[in-house]
Structure formats: C-alpha cells, structure tokens
Amino acid sequence: MSFADQADRTLATLALTPGWSRLQALRPDCDTVIVATMLDAAAGFAETVLAPLNPVGDRIGAQVVDGRVVLPPGFVDGFRQYAEAGWLGIDAPAALGGQDVPLTLQAACGPLFDRGCMALMMAAGATRGAIHLLAQRAEAAVAAEWVPKLVSGDWAATICISEPEAGSDIGRIRTKAELRDGRWLVSGQKIWISFGDHDLAGRIGHCLLARTNDQPGTRGLSLFLVPDHIEGAPNGVTLERIEEKLGLHASPTCAMRFRDAHAILLGEEGRGLSQLFAMIEPMRLHTGCQGLGLASAAADIAEDYAAQRRQGGRPDMAPPTIASHPDVIRQLHDIRSATEILRAAVLELATAMDLARFDADTGRADLAAWMLPLIKTFGAETGFDAAHAAIQVLGGAGYTSDYPLEQYLRDARVMAVYEGTTGMQALDFLTRRLWRDEGRGLAVFLRQARDEITAGSAARPDQARSVGAVLDSFETLSASMTAMQADADAALYRADSYMRAGWAAVSAWMAFRLGTDEAIAILAARHALHNARCAR
Structure with missing residues (x-):
C-alpha cells in the first residue's frame, strides 16, 4: 500500500485536467510545486497519523459511557492533529481562520485522509460542511463566532x-x-x-x-x-x-x-432546505472522495498481493506470480481503471466548482450541478466494487481480517445510502439536471468532452471515434428521456439506467483523457446496455 503513489497519481491527473490550468492561472499561489508539497504532506499525515487508527476504530468502535459517546483510543488526538495541521479549514475563508485554497486541493487531499481512516473523517466531513454553510448563510456575528472554532477543531x-x-x-x-x-x-x-x-x-x-x-x-x-x-x-x-x-x-x-x-x-x-445545500453539496463531493480513497487502497493491495503470491504454472518449475495469470491481469486492470477514472472525474468536478466561483463561469456551474449526482453515486459504488473485486484477487486471504479489504467493504456499503440514496440521485439527475435545467449541464459536458476528443483525435483516431459514438448515443438518449416528461412514471422507472448511461459517457471521456484505451470498449458496451434498458 502506498499513500505516496496515490499522491503522485493525483498530481499527474491534475496536470491532465484542462480546468486545472485555468484555475492555476487565476490562483498563482497554487503552482505545481506548492500543490505537490501539499499532497506529499497529506499522504504522510494520512499514513502515519490516520491509518494506524483505522483497525483500532473498527475493532473497538464508539461506545456510550455515562450518557456520552467515547471514541476509540487515539481518535481525539488524531482529530486534534488533523485540525492543528490546518486540514479542517483548508478551503475555508481566510477571514474566518481558513486557508482559502481552492476546493480542488481539498478534493485532491481528501481521498488520502479517507483512505487512512474514513470513520474519523466522517466527523471532519460534517464539520467542513458546516464551515461552508455558516460562512455563506449565517449572520456575520454568528459566522465570526463559530467558523474559526470549527476550523481550529475546538468545536465540531x-x-x-x-x-x-x-x-x-x-x-x-x-x-x-x-x-x-x-x-x-x-x-x-x-x-x-x-x-x-x-x-x-x-x-x-x-x-x-x-x-x-x-x-x-x-x-x-x-x-x-x-x-x-x-x-x-x-x-x-x-x-x-x-x-x-x-x-x-x-x-x-x-x-x-x-x-x-x-x-x-x-x-x-x-427556505431551510435550499439553504442547507451549501452544506450538502460539499458533503456529496466528499462521498466521491471517500469512495476514491477506499478504491485506491484496494487497488494497491490487490496489485501488491498479486505481485507476490505464487501459484500455478508447470509442476516442474517454480510457480509464477498470479499477476502473470491472464484472468488476474483482467481483474487488476478493471480495478485500476475504475479507480483512476473516478480520480479524474472527481478532479474534473472539483475544478468546475472552483471555476464557477472564481471565474463567474455559469457554464461550469451547470456542469458541476450535472456531475454532482454522478460523482456521489459512482464514487460510492466504485469504492465498494473495488474492495469487492480486490477480495476476489486475494481469494480466501482477502476474506480474512489479515487484510483490511473486508473492513473497506463493510465501511463502503453505506456510502450509496447516506447523502441521498442512489435512487434519489437518479431522480435528481433526470428531473432536475435534465428536465428542470433544460439540459444546460448536459450541453456543457458534451461540448467540453467533444472539444477534448477532437483535440486528441489525430493521435488516437480509433479511440476518438469510439468515445464520440458514446457521446452521440448519450445525447440521443437524453433527447428521448426529455420527450418522456409527459409519461413521468415511465421515465422515472428508467432514471437509474439513464444515470448509469451518463456515468458510462463521463467515464469514456475520462478514459480518453487518461489514455486508458482498453477501458473505452468496455465503457461503450456498458453505455449500450444502459441505453437499451432505457428503451424498454
């Protein structure tokens, strides 16, 4: 398991994200050296402070003592160190005690922390959401009293x-x-x-x-x-x-x-519900980061185990590592591809949210709103699926507590439930993002994806055609779903399949960006499947 490798992958993916270069131009304090240093610090903190707490927390759990909750040993000190290091207020306003860095950097560092100890980061996520909410919605005196205390970790x-x-x-x-x-x-x-x-x-x-x-x-x-x-x-x-x-x-x-x-x-x-979304939106992005953190860990464990475990081969020769077995190669490829596609999509969403704020780019705001239910849903599913698939690579060993995969699987399952269930996200993706918003976010997605595909088509024409076909198909499907507003029940029945078709389209875009050519054909097939389900 390598936290440093995850940080390196994140930095490399940021460099491939078009919106990030625009964001750096707007925020020169976020140059590549500073960002690399921040990611390195996050990886080191997650590995040395948070990760040792994870098995302890799972084994002992939170307990009620004299009517109050007491957390497992080390959790109070871990939270204090997390706050003192400035991570709680990394993207909070500087006037209220935060560091005021772009949300993109929080989304880059967050999966490292969730990989270290997702349970403790549940407290951090709620507090960070409240920081955003109070900074935006509370009266000045209330924000001035509460936000600095939340940033410091004195309050939660x-x-x-x-x-x-x-x-x-x-x-x-x-x-x-x-x-x-x-x-x-x-x-x-x-x-x-x-x-x-x-x-x-x-x-x-x-x-x-x-x-x-x-x-x-x-x-x-x-x-x-x-x-x-x-x-x-x-x-x-x-x-x-x-x-x-x-x-x-x-x-x-x-x-x-x-x-x-x-x-x-x-x-x-x-107007409480609409105002609460100042807290809900960063927490839904956090769910995507949680899934990415667990998927990154699961991918590393599966790859490391496969590179060491020897099995099979000719009986008169030393057994090869299972990493050389074609079916294991396939499994590892699927885990890693899904993880890196999610990483790229999380960073794409975060940069869109930042640019909507720093650049007054309404198109980016529409794209961010359109992508948020996808990242929440498929961040959750990728985290669970990666842990599930990694257990299969390890076989019986993966089912034991000798490896943390079984804990990752249990911890990840709830992510598809809280912060809005999968069904709720599908309804939001269809009825709000497509119908109510009249497809504005969809239009931005299609334009940006097609521009990127066109720019890279000369070097990879076959892949560009494949991804272009997925985008065309999804646009046609979206028009069909728009036309179904008169038959709402039939449309809502298909909402989940429509959302999954949308994720397949976004994933194909991200796969092209990453050069993950092997995944594009698989994603095209998945898109066709979800498209067919919508047509039933």
Missing part, C-alpha cells in the same frame, strides 16, 4: 435532517421550532446523525431542519444552528442511542432528542 458540527418517519422524505419532518420571547426553541427527534455526540471537541453545533409554520412539505422548513450547550449549560440536546452497524464502527451514528433547545436561525425562514 453535524447535519441533522432524518427523523423516524422522515428519512429521504424531508417534507414529512415533524421537528418544530417556535419563536418565544424573541428566541427560537427547537423540539423533536433526529436519527442517523453521524457524530451527533462525541468527545473530539468541546462543543457541537447541530445544523438542523425544523418546521416553523403550517405550510406543507418542505416549504415550512427552516434551517437552524443548535449548540449542544450554551455558556457551559446544557441546551436541551441529549443522546438517545448509537446504532450497531455493519461498518464504520468508530463513527457514532446517533439518535438525538431536542427539547426546547435554543436555536439560531440561519438564512431566511421557510
């Missing part, structure tokens, strides 16, 4: 949405906020709250949706910040339990009770 934050009868169906949230004597008070129950309680920081702020009026659905929801205590006194926030889970044992998934908890209104009353 959560995202509180789900309830027992309102998981993905946010419009059924029943937690209420009432204005009494000029103060908002929140009462209700929230579940599935990652790091809802813990001993990492001295204070926890809950970014929470609650109903403030009688309007139905999401129109009655407002966004609040609810501290767990105020001036040292409890604020009506209590832990009810932590869940027993398949994986991420060191990440406490909490059920929380709020009883007349003093709350701070964030943004405009009644």
Whole structure:
C-alpha cells in the first residue's frame, strides 16, 4: 500500500485536467510545486497519523459511557492533529481562520485522509460542511463566532435532517421550532446523525431542519444552528442511542432528542432546505472522495498481493506470480481503471466548482450541478466494487481480517445510502439536471468532452471515434428521456439506467483523457446496455 503513489497519481491527473490550468492561472499561489508539497504532506499525515487508527476504530468502535459517546483510543488526538495541521479549514475563508485554497486541493487531499481512516473523517466531513454553510448563510456575528472554532477543531458540527418517519422524505419532518420571547426553541427527534455526540471537541453545533409554520412539505422548513450547550449549560440536546452497524464502527451514528433547545436561525425562514445545500453539496463531493480513497487502497493491495503470491504454472518449475495469470491481469486492470477514472472525474468536478466561483463561469456551474449526482453515486459504488473485486484477487486471504479489504467493504456499503440514496440521485439527475435545467449541464459536458476528443483525435483516431459514438448515443438518449416528461412514471422507472448511461459517457471521456484505451470498449458496451434498458 502506498499513500505516496496515490499522491503522485493525483498530481499527474491534475496536470491532465484542462480546468486545472485555468484555475492555476487565476490562483498563482497554487503552482505545481506548492500543490505537490501539499499532497506529499497529506499522504504522510494520512499514513502515519490516520491509518494506524483505522483497525483500532473498527475493532473497538464508539461506545456510550455515562450518557456520552467515547471514541476509540487515539481518535481525539488524531482529530486534534488533523485540525492543528490546518486540514479542517483548508478551503475555508481566510477571514474566518481558513486557508482559502481552492476546493480542488481539498478534493485532491481528501481521498488520502479517507483512505487512512474514513470513520474519523466522517466527523471532519460534517464539520467542513458546516464551515461552508455558516460562512455563506449565517449572520456575520454568528459566522465570526463559530467558523474559526470549527476550523481550529475546538468545536465540531453535524447535519441533522432524518427523523423516524422522515428519512429521504424531508417534507414529512415533524421537528418544530417556535419563536418565544424573541428566541427560537427547537423540539423533536433526529436519527442517523453521524457524530451527533462525541468527545473530539468541546462543543457541537447541530445544523438542523425544523418546521416553523403550517405550510406543507418542505416549504415550512427552516434551517437552524443548535449548540449542544450554551455558556457551559446544557441546551436541551441529549443522546438517545448509537446504532450497531455493519461498518464504520468508530463513527457514532446517533439518535438525538431536542427539547426546547435554543436555536439560531440561519438564512431566511421557510427556505431551510435550499439553504442547507451549501452544506450538502460539499458533503456529496466528499462521498466521491471517500469512495476514491477506499478504491485506491484496494487497488494497491490487490496489485501488491498479486505481485507476490505464487501459484500455478508447470509442476516442474517454480510457480509464477498470479499477476502473470491472464484472468488476474483482467481483474487488476478493471480495478485500476475504475479507480483512476473516478480520480479524474472527481478532479474534473472539483475544478468546475472552483471555476464557477472564481471565474463567474455559469457554464461550469451547470456542469458541476450535472456531475454532482454522478460523482456521489459512482464514487460510492466504485469504492465498494473495488474492495469487492480486490477480495476476489486475494481469494480466501482477502476474506480474512489479515487484510483490511473486508473492513473497506463493510465501511463502503453505506456510502450509496447516506447523502441521498442512489435512487434519489437518479431522480435528481433526470428531473432536475435534465428536465428542470433544460439540459444546460448536459450541453456543457458534451461540448467540453467533444472539444477534448477532437483535440486528441489525430493521435488516437480509433479511440476518438469510439468515445464520440458514446457521446452521440448519450445525447440521443437524453433527447428521448426529455420527450418522456409527459409519461413521468415511465421515465422515472428508467432514471437509474439513464444515470448509469451518463456515468458510462463521463467515464469514456475520462478514459480518453487518461489514455486508458482498453477501458473505452468496455465503457461503450456498458453505455449500450444502459441505453437499451432505457428503451424498454
């Protein structure tokens, strides 16, 4: 396993990302030497500080002691070191204590940290999301009080949405906020709250949706910040339990009770859900980074094992390594190709998000919105699939705890569930990104991909034609799905296949960029399959 190799691959992929050169021109402080130094530091921190915590956390898990969550040994110190090194506030505004570097660098470094210890990074991800949210939506005084404390790791934050009868169906949230004597008070129950309680920081702020009026659905929801205590006194926030889970044992998934908890209104009353997306969007990108981190580790383990494990061959000769077996070569190629395509796509999305902010490029904003459900979904699936495939390469050894693959498999499974399930992402990709946005993000994707393919067609004409055919086919499919708006149920039935066709098209684009020619034919076949499913 090589964290340094992952950093090198990331730096090389950044160099191939067209948007990155434009971003460097806008941000000369992000020259290649500085970025390489930052990635090297991230790799070293992940390997020496975070990675040793991962097996300990999985084995011991988070525990409730005297009504509070206590994390496994080393986690509190690991989180403190992570914050002190500046990683929590890497892309936070400098005026609020952050380093204000582009999001792309966070997306480059993040998978290294998630590879080291994904469970602990669940706390970091929620806190980073809250930093973005409060910097954008909180009143100046609230942001000035909270964001520097979050950046320093002195305080932490959560995202509180789900309830027992309102998981993905946010419009059924029943937690209420009432204005009494000029103060908002929140009462209700929230579940599935990652790091809802813990001993990492001295204070926890809950970014929470609650109903403030009688309007139905999401129109009655407002966004609040609810501290767990105020001036040292409890604020009506209590832990009810932590869940027993398949994986991420060191990440406490909490059920929380709020009883007349003093709350701070964030943004405009009644527009809580739309405002919360300032936190949700970076957390969905983080899911893609999590999957990339686990896939990178799984690919390395499979390749290292195959290069050492000897099996087969002529009985009168020393057995060869299994890395020379054609079927193992195929398996390793599939794992590595999927991992590197995801790496390229994550960095493409991150640069698009940055350019939309720094360059006021509305086209990039449309592309970022279009790509986000793809990265969230297929980052999750790639992380799980890579661990699953790597276990197969190792055989029986991969199924044991002698290797971390079985933990990666368990930890990765939930990524397709939280931050919006796969089905929800498919609906978003179809109904919002294609229908509501009138295909603006799709148009930017097709234009940029075709420009890149055209530029490289002279050197690789066959591959350019293959990828061009995939893009043409996906454009035709998108037109067909657009025409199905009148038959919404039939279209929604096909939403998952449509999204998978979209990922195959993006993957073919990234494969061409990386020169992964062997993968292009496979991706074309997958696209044809999903296209056919949409036509049923």
